[in-house]
Amino acid sequence: MLAIVYLLLMVALGxxxxxxxxxFLSIPHRLASxxxxxLLFSSWFTYLVGYVFAESASxxxxxxxxxxxxxxxxIYFLNRGTERACPSTTIDSSETEFTHWDWTVVGIFFVVGxxxxxxxxxxxxxxxxxxxxxxxxxxSTVSIMQSFAYGSNFPTEYPHFSGDRIRYHFLFYFQAGNLxxxxxNPAAANNVLSVxxxxxxxxxxxxxxxxxxxxRVAGRIGAALFFFHGSLAFIPFLIANPSTAAVMDKLSKMTxxxxxxxxxxxxxxxxxxxxxxxxxxHFTSSIAIFLLVLIFLYIRNREKAEATVASQTEFAPLQExxxxxxxxxxxxxxxxxxKDKNSQMAGEERVEEEPPIAEETxxxxxxxxxxxxxxxxxxxxxxVTAPSxxxxxxxxxxxxxxxxxxxxxxxxxxxxxTAAVILAPFLLLFPLRKELIITGITAAIxxxxxxxxLTSGLRPAGYSMFRWGFVIDHAGFFDVLYYTFxxxxxxxxxxxxxxxxxxxxxxxxxxxxxxxFPLTYCFRFSEEVLANHKFLNIWLIIANVFVAFALVKxxxxxxxxxxxxxRLAALVLGLLITIGGAIDLVPVWNSYFxxxxxxxxxxxxxxxxxxxPRSLFLSQKYINHQLLLAGRRLFYGDPYYAWSTGxxxxxREALVKRMFETRDANELFSLLKENKIDYVAIDxxxxxxxxxSQG
Numbered sequence: 001m002l003a004i005v006y007l008l009l010m011v012a013l014g015x016x017x018x019x020x021x022x023x024f025l026s027i028p029h030r031l032a033s034x035x036x037x038x039l040l041f042s043s044w045f046t047y048l049v050g051y052v053f054a055e056s057a058s059x060x061x062x063x064x065x066x067x068x069x070x071x072x073x074x075i076y077f078l079n080r081g082t083e084r085a086c087p088s089t090t091i092d093s094s095e096t097e098f099t100h101w102d103w104t105v106v107g108i109f110f111v112v113g114x115x116x117x118x119x120x121x122x123x124x125x126x127x128x129x130x131x132x133x134x135x136x137x138x139x140s141t142v143s144i145m146q147s148f149a150y151g152s153n154f155p156t157e158y159p160h161f162s163g164d165r166i167r168y169h170f171l172f173y174f175q176a177g178n179l180x181x182x183x184x185n186p187a188a189a190n191n192v193l194s195v196x197x198x199x200x201x202x203x204x205x206x207x208x209x210x211x212x213x214x215x216r217v218a219g220r221i222g223a224a225l226f227f228f229h230g231s232l233a234f235i236p237f238l239i240a241n242p243s244t245a246a247v248m249d250k251l252s253k254m255t256x257x258x259x260x261x262x263x264x265x266x267x268x269x270x271x272x273x274x275x276x277x278x279x280x281x282h283f284t285s286s287i288a289i290f291l292l293v294l295i296f297l298y299i300r301n302r303e304k305a306e307a308t309v310a311s312q313t314e315f316a317p318l319q320e321x322x323x324x325x326x327x328x329x330x331x332x333x334x335x336x337x338x339k340d341k342n343s344q345m346a347g348e349e350r351v352e353e354e355p356p357i358a359e360e361t362x363x364x365x366x367x368x369x370x371x372x373x374x375x376x377x378x379x380x381x382x383x384v385t386a387p388s389x390x391x392x393x394x395x396x397x398x399x400x401x402x403x404x405x406x407x408x409x410x411x412x413x414x415x416x417x418t419a420a421v422i423l424a425p426f427l428l429l430f431p432l433r434k435e436l437i438i439t440g441i442t443a444a445i446x447x448x449x450x451x452x453x454l455t456s457g458l459r460p461a462g463y464s465m466f467r468w469g470f471v472i473d474h475a476g477f478f479d480v481l482y483y484t485f486x487x488x489x490x491x492x493x494x495x496x497x498x499x500x501x502x503x504x505x506x507x508x509x510x511x512x513x514x515x516x517f518p519l520t521y522c523f524r525f526s527e528e529v530l531a532n533h534k535f536l537n538i539w540l541i542i543a544n545v546f547v548a549f550a551l552v553k554x555x556x557x558x559x560x561x562x563x564x565x566x567r568l569a570a571l572v573l574g575l576l577i578t579i580g581g582a583i584d585l586v587p588v589w590n591s592y593f594x595x596x597x598x599x600x601x602x603x604x605x606x607x608x609x610x611x612x613p614r615s616l617f618l619s620q621k622y623i624n625h626q627l628l629l630a631g632r633r634l635f636y637g638d639p640y641y642a643w644s645t646g647x648x649x650x651x652r653e654a655l656v657k658r659m660f661e662t663r664d665a666n667e668l669f670s671l672l673k674e675n676k677i678d679y680v681a682i683d684x685x686x687x688x689x690x691x692x693s694q695g
Contacts, residue, residue, distance in 0.1 A: 003182035003189070006042075006064065009071045014038025016078035021400035022296050023089040025096035028106060029207045029295075032200035036289050039193070040407055042067065043175040054154035060181045087397060090303050096210045105220050106203055112227070113198040117191040119588055120278045126599035128186060128629065131591040132255070133270065137279040139623035140641045141173050145186060148177030150631025152613035158645075159628055160637030161652065162616050163675060167454050167645045171410045172282030186598075186629075190281060197285035198277070201541075202226060204291040209545040211295060211302075212506055218552045222545035228581025229272045229540065230491040230547075233258035237583065254586045260486065264471040266530040272487060273584040276537055286412035287538055290419045293401045294542075297423070297439070298509060300397075301430040305505055308431070398435040402442025409450035414534040416447055417525075421515045421535075429508040458646035467524040470532055480521060488540065490576040494550035495543060501553050502546070513542045528644040547577065596624065604630045611679065618659060618672070619681035620689065627681065635677055660692050 015034035024030040050063035098106070120131030121138065130138045140160060147153035156166045156174075172193065179189035202223040209219030237258055241247045257270035270276070277284050408416040420443070426436050469475025472483060485492055499507055516535040525531065551574055557566035598604060607615075607630035615632050622628065623638040636656045639649040659671050672680070686692070 001183045002064070003179045003184045006067070006179065006182055007192070009068065009075070010038040010042040011035055012038070012075050013042060013071045014040075016075050017041065019086045020078065021087065021397040022292070023087040023299055025089070025091060025093065025207055025211060025295075025299070026098045028098050028102070028203040029096075032203045032207075032288065033292055035196050035200050036285065036292055037404070039175065039197070039285060040289060040404065040411065042071070043171045043178075043411075044407055045070070046178055047171060047174050050148075051154050054152070059152055059154050060148065060178065064178070064182065089299055090306070091211070091299060095214050096207065098206075099216065102206060102216060102220065105206070105223070106199065109202045109223065110195065110199045113195040114191075116274065116278060116588060117194045117198075117281075118187070120591060121190060122187045122593075123185050123598070124593070124595065126597065126601075127595040128598040129593035129595045130624075131278070131588075132594055133257075133275055133587070133591065134279050135594045136623055136638075136640070139628075139638060140168075141281070142186060142190070143624065143628040143637075144168075144170050144173040145177035145180060145190065146629055146631040147633060148174050148631075149180035149186070149189075150608055150613070151633065153633075157633065158642060158647075159633045160639075161642040161647050161649075162633040162635055164647065165453075165457075167458065167647065168641070169282065169410055169412050169454070172285060172412075176281075194281045194284065197281070197288060201284050201288035201291065204288055204295060205541060205545060208291060208295055208298075208542075209548055211298060212509065212545060213549045213552070215549065215552055218545060218548040221548035221551055225544040225547060225577070226541060227274065227585065228578040229584070230489040230577040231258065231260065231272045231580045232486045232489040233260040233272070234580035234583055236261050251583070251586050253590070254583075255590050255592065257584050257587050258580060262483065262486075264483075266471065266533070269530075270584070270587070271530065271533045271537075273581070274588060275584075276533070278588070282412050283415070283534065283537075286408055286415040287541060289404055289408065289411075290415050290538070291541075293404050293419070293439075294422070296397070296401055297426065297430075297432075297436065300435065301426075301432050302505060304431045395435065395438050398438045399442050402439040403446060405439070405443035406446025409447050409454065413451065413454065414525075414531070415538065416443075416451070418516055418519070418535055418538045419443070421519050422512050425512040425515055429512055455646070459648035461527075461646075463524055463527065463529075465524055466522065467529065468522055470521050471530055484517075487536075488543075489580070490573055491540075491543065491547050494547040494573055494577070497550040497553065498546040502549070506546075510543070510546055513539055526644055526646065531644070596626065596629065598626075598629055601626055601629075603627070607632055615678045616676055617679045617681050618656070618677045620683065620685040635675060657692065660686065 011034050014037035015030065018033040018037040019030065022033055024033065046063045046067045049066045050059040053059040053062040056062055120134045122129050128142075130142075143159040144153075147159045151159075153159070156170060157164065158166045158168055173190075176186075176190045176193055179192070180186055184192070205223040205226065206216075206219035209222040210216050212218075237250075238247065241250050256268065257273045257275055259268045260272075261267070405416065405419050408419070420440075423436065423440065427433050430436070469480055470483075472479050495510075499510065502510070516539040520532045520535045523532075551570050554566045554570035554573070555563070557563065559565045603626040607627055611630075611632060613631065616635055617627055617632055618635045619625070619627065619637075621636060621638050622634065625634075625637075628634065628637070636652050639653065642652075643649045655671070655675070659668060662668050662671075
């Protein structure tokens, strides 16, 4: 099947490109990079070629034909010879390479991802089936998919609000539509990208945890916490269901996510649950791309910090260096832990006899001093600052990182903004300032034109960009404080513990991530004020590795000669941060489908056979409809997403009402022609619409 061939070429191309610029700490790190780079670059390339062939009979045919030819040539060219090796890193791969336990965890994540994605979007008996929580969002995004798979959406417009350029980040759904064009059904096309995006994200979170804390356990736990938000909304739920029998009965019928009880917008929408990632499938891959860049930048800054400390301590006894005197020493290579072959998890560090990797702060003198003729500082500095063929070459990886970020606005605008806000403090907090500036300039050159394209020409904003309180109207400081603590619960306690034990470099990393809070609570970027929740969703994924680090530290912390009190605390805190997330997985399990006839549906087949790919319909304000599934566009569909994106829905609403109510045939035909409407769809929803005059 051509779709499978496309996916294989996509990943191979992503690997061929990514490994020329990015150092990898493990095989999963490289696999995630291959998928994400391939997904981003192939989507952009295929879309742009399709745009060039917009006037042809089949833009998607030419887009894919050119992609197949160019990708094969590039893969061959980039992989031939050995003149350019993969970038190296001084970080010991024995600290970061995945063990069989890590691979097992990745396998579990993959299976859970498969279940979640197909449990909420699938094809059943010829029906396209949406999870009831996903139906509204998928009305918007699946229509974009179909407009490429069976329509001709070049230049690209929003299928629910045609006649104006698209103002929604759409490239993920373009690629899903492209895979459908190449042979997959809509659910398979969307889900295959979603599952591999989620798996890539979680592999990168595991990598980030291991990189930051030299603890594979922290990486695994940090990735697993992705599924458990940590909100305290489970407390009112348990109070309302005080007995075990009542809880079990409630869970057996539960189809709604936990409600916090706050009177604020969206508190019962599941924005602090997996619902966000199930509804907005493009969100996961865009966060993963950002983490790929973040990990790369941290690797290089950690290497620089370690080389600096090693240089400062070259002529001093290494064992005398302390964390308080040399702050980045905690980031130096840790002592290799002893293996306990009789431990419960083979290959894991034995925590009973010595601290885990995450606790180590001393330099491994034996490993680093095997060659007495070569000082440690020289070895470190040489590997970090090894001369390249030209002064420009050493900056190419940072330009590449900027390209990855710069291609995000059409993929997911909030992630692009979050990346800018988090990476800006890196200039003050980390040593590689020139390199960070190069990354930022590259990202701005590529990204800002997309931002301008997506945001210019919108209706005048009916709100101020500066808004204090996020979803809380007239918010006081303690209102915001209480809301924030409630939303993330006891993860705050564990973050505080992590900061206590963390090194300076680790604290600076989290400090940069905290910049999303003023972004969330002090600004507003759309009509939908709740949309700022995405900034906090991204922050939490990063913060989870610090939460995991705190749990590992507690587990190994001794009170006197006993670890029991600290381990009990770790177990209790672990339960408190996961119970709400576990309950919020129940609505996914209990989800029911909203089904629409799709395969062999008469209207779908008629529309595809008898109307042009760019046909425009005047119709009822549908969220989803067979016309949209056929790849056709509506002049004015469901207005929520168009309104929240900034389209002038009030003008369009009045125009549609005028066309449906006019008794003057000449006026009607004039308006239809003026707005390039090809067909008018009349059904019982139009005939019985109380908002339209039936006179």
